Amino acid sequence: MTDSGIQETVEAEARDDIPGLYTGAFPIEVEGLCNAFGDQVIHEDLSLKVRRGEILGVVGGSGTGKSVLMRSIIGLQPPRAGRIKVFGIDIADHTEEAAGVRSRWGVLFQGGALFSTLTVGENVEVPLKQFYPELDRELLHEIARFKVVLSGLPDDAASKYPSELSGGMKKRAGLARALALDPELLFLDEPTAGLDPIGAANFDTLTRELADTLGLTVFLITHDLDTLYAICDRVAVLADHKVIAVGTIPELLETDHPWIQEYFNGPRSRAARASFDAAKGAASAASAPAASAVDSDAGRKA
Amino acid sequence: MTMRDWADFTVEDSGGGTTIAITGPLLVSTIGKLDHALRLFDGPVQTVDLSRVGVIDTVGAWTVSRFADERQAKVTGASEQATRLIQTVRDAASSAAIQPDRAPLFLRVFGDVGDKVVGLGHGSIRVLSFLGAIIAAIGSTIVHPRRFRGKSLVRQMELVGVSSLGIIGLMSFLIGIVIAQQGSVQLAQFGAETLTVNLVGRITLRELGVLMTAIMVAGRSGSAFAAQIGTMKLTEEVDAMRTIGVSPVEALVLPRILAAVFMMPLLGFYSSVVGIIGGAVIGDLTLGIPFLTFLSRIQEVVPLHDLWVGLIKAPVFGLIVALAGCYQGLQVQGNAEEVGLKTTAAVVQAIFMVIVIDAFFAVFFTELGWG
Numbered sequence: 001m002t003d004s005g006i007q008e009t010v011e012a013e014a015r016d017d018i019p020g021l022y023t024g025a026f027p028i029e030v031e032g033l034c035n036a037f038g039d040q041v042i043h044e045d046l047s048l049k050v051r052r053g054e055i056l057g058v059v060g061g062s063g064t065g066k067s068v069l070m071r072s073i074i075g076l077q078p079p080r081a082g083r084i085k086v087f088g089i090d091i092a093d094h095t096e097e098a099a100g101v102r103s104r105w106g107v108l109f110q111g112g113a114l115f116s117t118l119t120v121g122e123n124v125e126v127p128l129k130q131f132y133p134e135l136d137r138e139l140l141h142e143i144a145r146f147k148v149v150l151s152g153l154p155d156d157a158a159s160k161y162p163s164e165l166s167g168g169m170k171k172r173a174g175l176a177r178a179l180a181l182d183p184e185l186l187f188l189d190e191p192t193a194g195l196d197p198i199g200a201a202n203f204d205t206l207t208r209e210l211a212d213t214l215g216l217t218v219f220l221i222t223h224d225l226d227t228l229y230a231i232c233d234r235v236a237v238l239a240d241h242k243v244i245a246v247g248t249i250p251e252l253l254e255t256d257h258p259w260i261q262e263y264f265n266g267p268r269s270r271a272a273r274a275s276f277d278a279a280k281g282a283a284s285a286a287s288a289p290a291a292s293a294v295d296s297d298a299g300r301k302a
Numbered sequence: 303m304t305m306r307d308w309a310d311f312t313v314e315d316s317g318g319g320t321t322i323a324i325t326g327p328l329l330v331s332t333i334g335k336l337d338h339a340l341r342l343f344d345g346p347v348q349t350v351d352l353s354r355v356g357v358i359d360t361v362g363a364w365t366v367s368r369f370a371d372e373r374q375a376k377v378t379g380a381s382e383q384a385t386r387l388i389q390t391v392r393d394a395a396s397s398a399a400i401q402p403d404r405a406p407l408f409l410r411v412f413g414d415v416g417d418k419v420v421g422l423g424h425g426s427i428r429v430l431s432f433l434g435a436i437i438a439a440i441g442s443t444i445v446h447p448r449r450f451r452g453k454s455l456v457r458q459m460e461l462v463g464v465s466s467l468g469i470i471g472l473m474s475f476l477i478g479i480v481i482a483q484q485g486s487v488q489l490a491q492f493g494a495e496t497l498t499v500n501l502v503g504r505i506t507l508r509e510l511g512v513l514m515t516a517i518m519v520a521g522r523s524g525s526a527f528a529a530q531i532g533t534m535k536l537t538e539e540v541d542a543m544r545t546i547g548v549s550p551v552e553a554l555v556l557p558r559i560l561a562a563v564f565m566m567p568l569l570g571f572y573s574s575v576v577g578i579i580g581g582a583v584i585g586d587l588t589l590g591i592p593f594l595t596f597l598s599r600i601q602e603v604v605p606l607h608d609l610w611v612g613l614i615k616a617p618v619f620g621l622i623v624a625l626a627g628c629y630q631g632l633q634v635q636g637n638a639e640e641v642g643l644k645t646t647a648a649v650v651q652a653i654f655m656v657i658v659i660d661a662f663f664a665v666f667f668t669e670l671g672w673g
Contacts, residue, residue, distance in 0.1 A: 006339050014334060121398075121400030125400070132330060134334035135333070143361055146396065150391070162637070
């Protein structure tokens with residue numbers, strides 16, 4: 001029914017390299033990845049597959065190359081060797097197809113990495129303008145507004161500059177920008193680091209909700225044990241330059257790698273698990289929908 | 303060109319009223335046409351039918367919910383996911399501005415003028431307090447010489463002085479060549495080519511050597527001072543220093559100022575010497591004055607006070623360049639754009655002030671009889 005005038009202008013403005021949705025099983029496939037800075041080896045023959053629709057937590061001691069792995073996957077760190085496929089496309093290829101991949105992921109950097117000369121709302125509009133120039137200006141503003149609120153910011157934050165925001169608000173604004181394109185794949189680099197416990201718990205809930213509602217695949221780097229227990233479907237452990245194990249937390253507990261044992265059986269981990277179990281108990285005693293949500297959580301972990 | 307599967311709609315009029323039936327995937331990548339068309343759609347709508355919609359994302363849900371809410375229409379046929387998404391975006395709806403409020407133009411003009419005037423006043427106070435802080439830092443360094451950062455000073459002297467030898471040398475050599483070549487053409491009209499030696503010797507030692515060096519140091523080091531200190535302010539390094547009890551003026555500003563003050567006379571003298579060599583090369587090649595003769599003539603025709611004029615001006619220029627760089631660096635606050643603005647300001651102010659002071663010096667030394 002749209003009249004031909006609109007059709008023509010929209011089609012003329014639209015980019016022609018926007019791909020369709022990904023339907024394969026593994027949006028991220030890393031094979032034999034090697035990274036090194038000078039003599040310092042970061043990754044050696046690292047392999048990892050991320051399943052579609054899961055929240056994968058990535059853990060590892062400081063300096064084990066979690067962020068470098070993320071930077072490699074999103075193409076910011078050219079690897080020494082190995083193959084990285086995102087949505088089945090080799091990101092090392094300099095083809096139009098590989099460029100189109102960028103319209104299907106969102107990245108939240110550790111410090112938020114907001115463009116400091118733009119307001120939060122304008123920050124959210126940047127990726128939209130880049131990939132979908134055909135969109136109406138008014139629609140852009142509307143999208144920016146609801147993404148800002150969706151990320152848990154007060155609505156008046158949209159007109160603020162990053163320097164006027166607190167650290168936690170910057171993270172949420174970064175999330176709003178990462179979600180701008182309704183991506184299929186979301187990279188989060190320590191999203192809850194530096195947030196207060198209430199803010200961190202809210203951020204976890206938000207991530208889980210978004211992942212469920214939008215069917216997101218999430219690659220989540222974290223040190224936060226509460227986050228691991230609360231929202232991750234599987235956890236990948238980085239140590240000795242490799243991913244030494246991937247699986248649910250109970251599965252990981254069965255392996256006898258000393259670092260994994262120390263990590264998940266340490267006092268902080270026990271506390272996190274206890275509080276998670278307590279929350280689970282309270283929730284199943286409460287209303288039915290909440291219980292079913294937790295059941296599905298438990299189902300994933302089993 | 304890949305064809306995109308754009309979302310579209312059909313209008314159906316049944317007994318109950320008008321129904322808008324939306325078809326196709328409702329994604330941010332396919333919504334462009336539908337959104338434009340729905341904005342232009344005129345007339346009452348009772349129902350929005352989503353039963354023929356494929357995949358949907360938040361932007362699709364937003365477009366539907368905005369349209370339906372505007373026309374007070376019912377949404378029917380929505381899948382479970384669509385219902386969930388529409389509810390999510392409805393809850394997140396807001397009417398907040400994307401950009402901060404801006405006053406009308408004429409008010410902004412007056413506002414900006416006022417801000418500039420107030421800024422000028424505050425700026426003068428800040429400059430004075432900056433100078434005061436430097437004098438205080440010098441005082442406390444004299445009282446506690448152990449607190450002085452010798453390593454930092456040496457490092458800055460290397461950056462300001464040694465690493466700029468190449469570019470300053472090349473620049474001075476070329477300037478010497480240009481002066482000798484152009485000067486000799488003009489002087490030849492009076493048959494006075496031999497005076498080229500006087501021209502090159504006096505102008506490089508007295509004026510150009512030091513002036514061009516100051517401009518180069520402003521561009522190379524003054525800008526670096528502003529950008530370094532400005533970035534350190536943004537990353538809270540300067541604040542961290544203060545909390546540890548280290549004075550940023552002592553740790554950052556003083557070594558840079560001293561480095562510039564110490565290195566400028568050396569660089570200025572070096573520049574003059576290389577300029578004279580450049581002139582001598584041209585003298586040898588085109589004027590028939592042998593290279594060594596040119597150099598020994600310099601000794602006879604250039605009065606010693608020309609050298610002093612240059613050497614006295616140099617540390618003053620160095621002080622101006624370093625002060626402007628460090629001061630502007632410390633004024634950075636807020637965002638990355640500020641670093642750029644302040645760096646530009648540092649270089650422009652430094653060069654401008656150097657030229658103004660040079661004019662004063664010119665009059666001063668002539669009055670002194672060092673003409």
